Amino acid sequence: xxxDRADVVVIGAxxxxxxxxxxxxxxxxxxxVVDKGIVGGEASGRNGGMVSERVDExxxxxxxxxxxxxxxxxxxxxxxxxxxTQEGRLQVAVTEAEMGDLLAERxxxxxxxxxxxxxxxxxxxxxxxxITERTLGGxxxxxxxxxxxxxxxxxxxxxxxxLGGRLYQNTTVTGxxxxxxxxxxxxxxxxxxxxxxVIGAAGPQTGLLAELVGANVPVAPARVEILxxxxxxxxxxxxxVGNGLYGHQAVRGNLIFGGGAHEWxxxxxxxxxxxxxxxxxxxxxxxxxELLPGMADVPVIRSxxxxxxxxxxxxxIIDILECPSNYVVVTASxxxxxxxxxxxxxxxxxxxxxxxxxxxxxLGLDRFSGVGRGWREERGWSPVPQRA
Amino acid sequence: xxxxxxxxxxxxxxxxxxxxxxARAGVQVTLIDENPIPTAMAGLNVPQFFGRRFVSxxxxxxxxxxxxxxxxxxxxxxxxxxxxxxxxxxxxxxxRNSDTSRVLEGPQLGLADHERSWLVKYDRxxxxxxxxxxxVGFAGWNLAGxxxxxxxxxxxxxxxxxxxRRMVVLSTGNLGLRTAEMALDRGIEVAAVVDVSGSARGExxxxxxxxxxxxxxxxxxTVREAVGRDGEIESxxxxxxxxxxxxxxxxxxxxxxxxxxxxxxxxxxxxxxxxLGCDLAFDPELGGYVPVHDDWMRTSLEDxxxxxxxxxxxxxxxxxxxxxRNQGRLAGVAAAKSLGAIDTPKxxxxxxxxxxxxxxxxxxxxxxHWRRWLRALLNVGGPDVFACPCEEVTRADLxxxxxxxxxxxxxxxxxxxxxxxxxxxxxxxxxxxxxLTRAGMGHCQGRLCREQVALLLADASGTDVADMPVMSxxxxxxxxxxxxxxxxxxxxxxRNEWAKWFSPTQQVLG
Ligand SMILES: Cc1cc2nc3c(=O)[nH]c(=O)nc-3n(C[C@H](O)[C@H](O)[C@H](O)COP(=O)(O)OP(=O)(O)OC[C@H]3O[C@@H](n4cnc5c(N)ncnc54)[C@H](O)[C@@H]3O)c2cc1C
Numbered sequence: 008x009x010x011d012r013a014d015v016v017v018i019g020a021x022x023x024x025x026x027x028x029x030x031x032x033x034x035x036x037x038x039x040v041v042d043k044g045i046v047g048g049e050a051s052g053r054n055g056g057m058v059s060e061r062v063d064e065x066x067x068x069x070x071x072x073x074x075x076x077x078x079x080x081x082x083x084x085x086x087x088x089x090x091x092t093q094e095g096r097l098q099v100a101v102t103e104a105e106m107g108d109l110l111a112e113r114x115x116x117x118x119x120x121x122x123x124x125x126x127x128x129x130x131x132x133x134x135x136x137x138i139t140e141r142t143l144g145g146x147x148x149x150x151x152x153x154x155x156x157x158x159x160x161x162x163x164x165x166x167x168x169x170l171g172g173r174l175y176q177n178t179t180v181t182g183x184x185x186x187x188x189x190x191x192x193x194x195x196x197x198x199x200x201x202x203x204x205v206i207g208a209a210g211p212q213t214g215l216l217a218e219l220v221g222a223n224v225p226v227a228p229a230r231v232e233i234l235x236x237x238x239x240x241x242x243x244x245x246x247x248v249g250n251g252l253y254g255h256q257a258v259r260g261n262l263i264f265g266g267g268a269h270e271w272x273x274x275x276x277x278x279x280x281x282x283x284x285x286x287x288x289x290x291x292x293x294x295x296x297e298l299l300p301g302m303a304d305v306p307v308i309r310s311x312x313x314x315x316x317x318x319x320x321x322x323x324i325i326d327i328l329e330c331p332s333n334y335v336v337v338t339a340s341x342x343x344x345x346x347x348x349x350x351x352x353x354x355x356x357x358x359x360x361x362x363x364x365x366x367x368x369x370l371g372l373d374r375f376s377g378v379g380r381g382w383r384e385e386r387g388w389s390p391v392p393q394r395a
Numbered sequence: 396x397x398x399x400x401x402x403x404x405x406x407x408x409x410x411x412x413x414x415x416x417x418a419r420a421g422v423q424v425t426l427i428d429e430n431p432i433p434t435a436m437a438g439l440n441v442p443q444f445f446g447r448r449f450v451s452x453x454x455x456x457x458x459x460x461x462x463x464x465x466x467x468x469x470x471x472x473x474x475x476x477x478x479x480x481x482x483x484x485x486x487x488x489x490x491r492n493s494d495t496s497r498v499l500e501g502p503q504l505g506l507a508d509h510e511r512s513w514l515v516k517y518d519r520x521x522x523x524x525x526x527x528x529x530x531v532g533f534a535g536w537n538l539a540g541x542x543x544x545x546x547x548x549x550x551x552x553x554x555x556x557x558x559x560r561r562m563v564v565l566s567t568g569n570l571g572l573r574t575a576e577m578a579l580d581r582g583i584e585v586a587a588v589v590d591v592s593g594s595a596r597g598e599x600x601x602x603x604x605x606x607x608x609x610x611x612x613x614x615x616x617t618v619r620e621a622v623g624r625d626g627e628i629e630s631x632x633x634x635x636x637x638x639x640x641x642x643x644x645x646x647x648x649x650x651x652x653x654x655x656x657x658x659x660x661x662x663x664x665x666x667x668x669x670x671l672g673c674d675l676a677f678d679p680e681l682g683g684y685v686p687v688h689d690d691w692m693r694t695s696l697e698d699x700x701x702x703x704x705x706x707x708x709x710x711x712x713x714x715x716x717x718x719x720r721n722q723g724r725l726a727g728v729a730a731a732k733s734l735g736a737i738d739t740p741k742x743x744x745x746x747x748x749x750x751x752x753x754x755x756x757x758x759x760x761x762x763x764h765w766r767r768w769l770r771a772l773l774n775v776g777g778p779d780v781f782a783c784p785c786e787e788v789t790r791a792d793l794x795x796x797x798x799x800x801x802x803x804x805x806x807x808x809x810x811x812x813x814x815x816x817x818x819x820x821x822x823x824x825x826x827x828x829x830x831l832t833r834a835g836m837g838h839c840q841g842r843l844c845r846e847q848v849a850l851l852l853a854d855a856s857g858t859d860v861a862d863m864p865v866m867s868x869x870x871x872x873x874x875x876x877x878x879x880x881x882x883x884x885x886x887x888x889x890r891n892e893w894a895k896w897f898s899p900t901q902q903v904l905g
Contacts, residue, residue: 045821045824045826045827046827047830048827052830087798087812088798088802090802157830157831158798158830158831161812161830161831165812168816175820176819176820176821177820177821178820197820229897230495230496231896236877237837237838237874251893251894251895253896258801258802259786259799259801259833266893266894266895266896267889267893267894268889268892268893268894269894269897270495270496270497270498272494272495273494280494280495281493281494281495281496281672282495283490283491283493283495283496283670283672284488284490284869284870285490285496285498285499286488286490286499286503286505286514286882287889288488288870288871288880289505289512289880289881289882289885290882290885290889290893292875292877292880292881292882293877293880293881293882293885294893295877296877296878296881302877303876303877303878304876304877304878305876305877306838306874306875306876306877307871307874307875307876307877307880308837308838308840308871308874309840309869309871310869310870310871311869314495317897321897341896341897390495390497391497391498392497393492393494393497394492394497394499394501
């Protein structure tokens with residue numbers, strides 16, 4: 008098999024890997040990205056497209072705030088459209104308990120200087136025509152928004168290629184060759200690629216890849232579902248969270264909403280996990296009809312699922328391994344789309360300078376020193392046994 | 396949840412035959428068909444390409460039910476055999492456990508009538524969902540009046556609700572000839588039957604009969620455009636083509652017609668087998684992707700069988716419904732055998748009987764015929780004709796991977812994205828292209844355009860269509876209003892323990 012080389016080899020053409028690749032290529036590195044499938048064929052092209060400041064997870068706020076800023080100029084930056092719409096994000100409460108959660112989130116937001124405001128039901132009805140009368144109140148984040156996941160992930164890819172970066176789709180990583188405490192080359196179905204740095208951004212497979220080099224990166228894969236309706240006249244450009252759902256109305260007019268139970272899954276290093284839907288989509292449809300009663304006649308035309316990965320503390324992992332010392336771990340813990348511009352920026356800085364200008368304390372691997380190999384079973388984060 | 400020993404989906408020739416066969420073998424059978432369909436769906440060209448050429452009585456469900464039953468003697472036979480027949484009921488989903496989805500109580504179908512949806516488990520499933528019209532585009536094919544042969548057949552035969560006065564039929568295969576004949580019988584004028592090939596392709600006797608009735612056949616011709624007013628087709632411009640499918644100057648003729656019926660071909664309706672994960676294989680003689688099945692019509696899944704056009708359609712089947720019926724009977728026997736209702740020797744004997752009565756089938760490469768049509772239409776109509784009418788994506792938009800028009804934005808960078816670059820590492824993936832251009836993303840979910848899109852992509856990227864993956868199918872495979880999808884049977888647990896995106900306190904449903 009041929010051996011090719013690059014400064015940086017990125018494993019995974021999802022938003023995390025491609026954004027990292029783009030920023031590295033922009034900094035002048037020779038970058039090569041491989042993926043076992045197509046660009047954004049997994050979670051990155053299958054998600055809800057929500058962009059937020061992640062006030063629900065304070066340790067992520069610096070990264071997420073940086074991302075919302077990068078998003079505002081991302082189309083120009085990449086030279087390809089992402090459909091990013093920044094008209095804000097509205098979280099509505101339909102129960103007293105949810106209202107309590109909103110008030111708590113508001114306090115966190117204010118402490119971090121985030122542009123947030125409580126809104127009353129009449130205002131909510133102006134913002135989201137056709138929304139239920141049952142809202143008790145809402146929290147409006149001025150900098151939230153949404154983008155088209157599939158256009159975005161391809162925009163990163165094209166922007167990378169515009170800078171001379173290479174992209175190999177349908178190319179599966181089968182092994183990592185270590186020499187003297189460094190990954191010397193990445194073994195793939197299209198040959199071996201030698202590299203100075205290797206970035207493991209393989210989504211749910213990130214843990215399995217790390218195992219190849221003897222590192223423990225605790226992530227549990229899970230399947231989640233989402234649906235889309237036929238396009239309807241554009242009513243609200245605001246990203247909306249409420250009644251157990253998150254979602255938005257796409258620029259084309261389709262309502263795209265997800266939510267509900269996830270299902271823990273196992274994945275294989277070299278195979279694409281199954282992504283079936285289940286009858287859960289009916290329950291999502293009901294909640295959407297309850298949230299937007301004015302849209303109850305709109306037909307659902309499609310649903311899909313994606314497999315994400317989750318760390319024990321629900322936070323992304325962005326870190327360089329101690330050994331092999333040229334291997335970067337990037338995994339998003341099921342919130343990777345919105346933060347992706349900042350993820351790429353951080354990864355590029357880590358590779359180029361060994362440190363990041365953005366505060367990523369709390370995203371390193373050191374936090375898992377006490378997490379043993381059996382953590383998924385202990386938590387009940389393993390797949391349920393297969394029925395006969 | 397309700398449960399049935401054997402569900403047959405599709406009450407056409409094959410499905411009804413399957414249901415009768417299995418019922419007579421002692422199996423309790425449920426036969427489901429989505430007709431009569433809600434008019435809102437019919438207006439969206441789902442599930443059939445009606446081109447809005449239906450009269451308003453289509454909305455009268457009771458009357459349509461009556462006509463459907465009257466038009467199909469086999470339904471009465473099924474009823475007499477004890478089959479539970481559910482009409483006006485669509486199957487919009489099919490679910491089963493797999494590696495990453497393990498909590499279902501067993502394989503099940505999502506069903507809906509015009510008002511509500513529900514789930515039904517099955518022990519065995521026979522999919523007899525037929526085939527759908529293959530669309531190839533010309534200027535004006537998004538106007539009311541452009542429809543498909545299968546749609547026309549259904550409107551004439553099931554509903555007696557076809558609203559057409561003067562029709563131009565495209566393609567002279569048996570499908571086209573039969574459509575023309577059927578239209579004439581209903582008092583619809585047939586202004587022309589057109590084909591890109593140099594001579595009529597169907598049975599001679601059919602061609603002769605049409606000629607006798609004064610129908611004009613235009614071979615070596617194609618459509619330049621359908622001309623319309625107020626969104627309705629009023630005339631069709633034909634043009635002669637040479638051996639290279641290039642238009643011959645000065646040969647245009649405008650023909651007054653309110654309907655253009657595409658009878659180029661049919662493609663198997665494999666949505667449900669695809670959702671269930673049955674293996675599909677590409678066979679250009681049988682209309683594209685078909686479920687792989689053994690000589691008992693059993694798919695790669697033990698409990699799922701196929702019969703009729705869904706198992707593969709070719710033009711010879713138009714003239715001989717016995718082919719589909721025999722497949723149905725065979726699937727019925729096989730399902731009965733696998734349920735233990737009849738023993739193997741009896742089943743084998745019955746299979747041998749059925750084989751003996753099977754007729755010669757004469758498939759030919761449907762794809763090369765479709766490709767020829769497309770080439771002619773492209774040469775004559777150019778790149779600015781819609782490839783996907785739902786999302787208004789032109790052939791040029793598709794081939795150049797242009798972002799959707801509503802974004803009002805074109806790439807300014809020097810290296811324009813190209814299909815060839817995308818196809819560098821592997822055959823072009825229609826799902827990937829769909830996500831970038833929206834071709835196939837509309838309310839019909841590519842029912843009308845997938846073959847055309849695949850052929851255009853294959854030609855532009857130098858890929859063999861046979862190597863291109865199937866454009867994916869996802870539930871609901873029928874557009875289902877939120878209020879219909881609404882689960883009236885929602886368990887309290889789902890209601891009360893609803894998880895908000897991995898919130899730490901929430902459990903996974905088991
Ligand atoms: C339904 C759904 C809704 C979501 N909603 C949102 C949202 O609204 N906002 C948000 O921010 N996030 C959301 N997410 C989460 C988000 O999609 C993911 O966190 C994000 O896409 C992760 O990107 P990634 O690049 O890290 O991983 P992925 O997109 O999973 O990419 C990893 C890539 O690695 C490749 N790979 C794996 N193994 C190998 C191998 N051995 N060889 C080669 N390649 C390999 C895979 O093929 C894949 O393309 C949602 C996810 C889903 C599924």
